[in-house]
Amino acid sequence: PPTACGLCQSPEQAPPPTGQDCPQAPAASACGKAQQPPRGPWPIAWEEGPRRHGHGVHLLRVLVLLWSLPGIPQTWDDNWGETTTAVTGTSEHSLSQEDIVRITKDLEDSVGLDCRRYFTLTLAVVLGLLVFLTPLAFLALPHLLWPDKLLVCGTACEGLFISVAFKLLILLLAVWALFFRAPRAGLPRVFVFRALLAVLVLLFVVSYWLFYGVRILDSQDENYQGIVQYAVSLVDALLFIHYLAIVLLELRQLQPAFSVSVTRSTDGETRQYNLGQLSIQRAALAIIENYYRDFFVHNPALLTASKSRAAKHLAGLKVYNVDGEFPATPATGPGNNAATGLAHSQSRAMIAAAARRRDTNHNELYYEEAEHERRVRKRKARLVVAVEEAFTHIKRMQEEEQKKAPGDVMDPREAAQAIFPSMARSLQKYLRTTRQQHCHSMESIQQHLAFCITNNMTPKAFLESYLTPGPTLQYGRERWLARQWTLVSEASVTSGLKEGAIFLLKCIDFSLVVTVKRIPYIQLSEEFIDPKSHKFVLRLQSETSV
Amino acid sequence: MKGAKNDFRPLSYLQPGRNTKVSETMSFIPGQPVTAVVQRIEIRKLRQGEHLILGFSIGGGIDQDPGQNPFSEDKSDKGIYVTRVTPEGPAEVAGLMMGDKVMQVNGWDMTMVTHDQARKRLTKKNEDVVRLLVTRKSLEQAVKHSMM
Numbered sequence: 001p002p003t004a005c006g007l008c009q010s011p012e013q014a015p016p017p018t019g020q021d022c023p024q025a026p027a028a029s030a031c032g033k034a035q036q037p038p039r040g041p042w043p044i045a046w047e048e049g050p051r052r053h054g055h056g057v058h059l060l061r062v063l064v065l066l067w068s069l070p071g072i073p074q075t076w077d078d079n080w081g082e083t084t085t086a087v088t089g090t091s092e093h094s095l096s097q098e099d100i101v102r103i104t105k106d107l108e109d110s111v112g113l114d115c116r117r118y119f120t121l122t123l124a125v126v127l128g129l130l131v132f133l134t135p136l137a138f139l140a141l142p143h144l145l146w147p148d149k150l151l152v153c154g155t156a157c158e159g160l161f162i163s164v165a166f167k168l169l170i171l172l173l174a175v176w177a178l179f180f181r182a183p184r185a186g187l188p189r190v191f192v193f194r195a196l197l198a199v200l201v202l203l204f205v206v207s208y209w210l211f212y213g214v215r216i217l218d219s220q221d222e223n224y225q226g227i228v229q230y231a232v233s234l235v236d237a238l239l240f241i242h243y244l245a246i247v248l249l250e251l252r253q254l255q256p257a258f259s260v261s262v263t264r265s266t267d268g269e270t271r272q273y274n275l276g277q278l279s280i281q282r283a284a285l286a287i288i289e290n291y292y293r294d295f296f297v298h299n300p301a302l303l304t305a306s307k308s309r310a311a312k313h314l315a316g317l318k319v320y321n322v323d324g325e326f327p328a329t330p331a332t333g334p335g336n337n338a339a340t341g342l343a344h345s346q347s348r349a350m351i352a353a354a355a356r357r358r359d360t361n362h363n364e365l366y367y368e369e370a371e372h373e374r375r376v377r378k379r380k381a382r383l384v385v386a387v388e389e390a391f392t393h394i395k396r397m398q399e400e401e402q403k404k405a406p407g408d409v410m411d412p413r414e415a416a417q418a419i420f421p422s423m424a425r426s427l428q429k430y431l432r433t434t435r436q437q438h439c440h441s442m443e444s445i446q447q448h449l450a451f452c453i454t455n456n457m458t459p460k461a462f463l464e465s466y467l468t469p470g471p472t473l474q475y476g477r478e479r480w481l482a483r484q485w486t487l488v489s490e491a492s493v494t495s496g497l498k499e500g501a502i503f504l505l506k507c508i509d510f511s512l513v514v515t516v517k518r519i520p521y522i523q524l525s526e527e528f529i530d531p532k533s534h535k536f537v538l539r540l541q542s543e544t545s546v
Numbered sequence: 547m548k549g550a551k552n553d554f555r556p557l558s559y560l561q562p563g564r565n566t567k568v569s570e571t572m573s574f575i576p577g578q579p580v581t582a583v584v585q586r587i588e589i590r591k592l593r594q595g596e597h598l599i600l601g602f603s604i605g606g607g608i609d610q611d612p613g614q615n616p617f618s619e620d621k622s623d624k625g626i627y628v629t630r631v632t633p634e635g636p637a638e639v640a641g642l643m644m645g646d647k648v649m650q651v652n653g654w655d656m657t658m659v660t661h662d663q664a665r666k667r668l669t670k671k672n673e674d675v676v677r678l679l680v681t682r683k684s685l686e687q688a689v690k691h692s693m694m
Contacts, residue, residue: 545603
């Protein structure tokens with residue numbers, strides 16, 4: 001039974017227990033001595049060395065593993081009373097999974113952005129109403145204000161009425177098509193082209209109203225046909241402004257002009273995309289949407305190996321200054337040269353010692369990787385066989401048979417639940433070996449199995465989503481760990497993309513580094529070859545000297 | 547055509563010396579026996595660095611364009627011709643002349659070979675001496691005159 005010493009974490013690679021259980025009494029006092037435990041992915045605690053005692057529950061594992069029992073190794077360290085601990089650099093910067101979840105929740109609860117959305121929405125609605133009602137007002141006001149003085153205008157006006165009606169209808173449909181779409185993202189700065197267009201429309205409508213007010217309302221013009229033509233010209237101009245909107249907002253960035261290269265900072269996966277002339281924030285949006293589709297899902301479990309190697313490098317050598325002062329943060333000043341000199345010599349000594357030490361890390365890595373590969377392949381073979389066998393237990397029933405034998409008929413979900421246990425164990429082992437077990441819950445696997453059975457998929461098709469990591473879209477929404485992205489850029493985010501621009505898209509776990517290059521100007525020339533000109537002869541007399 | 551010399555086309559060469567009798571001209575009809583006056587030339591290879599050189603250049607072959615051959619009478623003749631002889635080389639010393647058509651090399655036929663095969667047969671590394679049978683127009687005329 002585990003002891004109550006819950007503060008400290010025991011590492012995965014702890015040496016095997018010496019056979020003694022952690023006694024109750026010393027555990028409490030030992031824990032009192034212990035310093036703040038480092039919280040992070042499990043190998044971090046490894047280098048702390050002598051502090052391993054009691055039992056530790058890995059917080060990270062409990063949160064994400066749904067099938068396995070949390071590992072509760074018990075190690076008893078004989079030297080717990082006599083050791084000192086040193087806090088290494090890595091443990092100060094690690095976050096536990098708890099922190100990560102907490103931060104995400106905080107961010108999602110923020111409300112500041114919504115106010116801006118509603119503001120822009122109301123502005124757009126007001127502008128739209130103004131635009132649509134203005135021509136109708138132009139046409140209706142003379143009839144309301146001075147109906148007796150108006151000249152009767154016959155077929156010409158009626159023709160113009162029809163054209164105004166249809167043009168307004170077309171404008172309505174066009175505006176609906178272009179602007180009435182669910183917003184797909186919240187960008188940090190205002191969208192420059194939209195703002196310009198809104199200002200243009202407003203100025204335009206206001207100037208028309210001014211003219212109308214001064215020249216027609218004040219003077220009570222009798223020429224109704226002229227007024228109708230004025231309204232028609234307004235609608236025409238609005239249609240042209242809408243054309244301008246299409247060109248600026250939609251068409252201009254279709255032609256590719258830049259090639260951006262996106263690299264994920266944690267594992268270096270890189271893709272290239274072609275973008276048109278966009279502002280940096282719109283380019284960032286396009287890149288993020290492509291990221292969810294193209295990049296393999298971010299799996300932090302795959303990075304622990306390199307972190308543990310790095311930790312071992314650091315842990316190998318520790319420099320202790322036994323003579324007294326700590327060369328802490330160097331203050332400026334002439335009397336400080338000694339301290340910086342000390343720090344320099346320390347680092348140089350460390351580097352020299354590290355070089356001299358017979359480092360067999362590469363050897364370990366090579367054999368470890370070969371071993372891991374072999375294990376993965378073995379598990380994969382077992383898994384494939386198990387799944388194929390499981391699928392043979394199920395047969396699809398035809399319509400006529402269904403009526404004849406309603407006994408053991410199952411719907412896809414039940415069928416999936418029936419055959420799942422036979423493959424569950426090998427699938428679980430395979431996922432553990434490839435460190436994907438937190439991406440797939442049992443529920444999601446059964447759902448996927450039911451889906452495959454319904455759609456007559458083969459076992460290979462069912463397995464494909466587990467054998468290779470897929471894009472982030474493939475996994476459930478809870479895997480989309482970050483929907484809050486931060487754009488870090490030296491240039492203003494509303495400025496356009498330029499050759500050599502670099503900006504970062506940060507989310508909590510990783511960041512995407514984006515480099516922009518211009519697509520070169522291509523000079524294409526033509527060459528005409530007459531099909532009759534393909535003639536051949538034997539090789540020219542060649543001469544060889546002997 | 548490696549085994550060509552065993553196949554369909556029998557060659558009959560009349561060995562020279564001084565007293566040869568030849569009645570046919572040197573014509574070339576594929577598939578028909580060829581008759582020619584030949585001169586035997588023995589060339590001793592000269593070692594130059596790591597190579598053994600003979601001191602002349604060849605042109606022609608069944609994979610080459612016969613119309614370009616400046617030395618052949620019959621422009622459909624695809625035989626191997628000597629196109630250049632380096633002065634004071636082993637070939638010149640042995641009596642080879644430019645424009646000669648090579649009929650045999652060490653017993654291997656040269657009238658129906660590709661250019662590369664001809665080169666290979668002349669440049670075998672384990673042979674120090676090559677014995678060529680070559681023919682030229684002046685030989686025929688010389689024989690005719692001597693018969694008259």
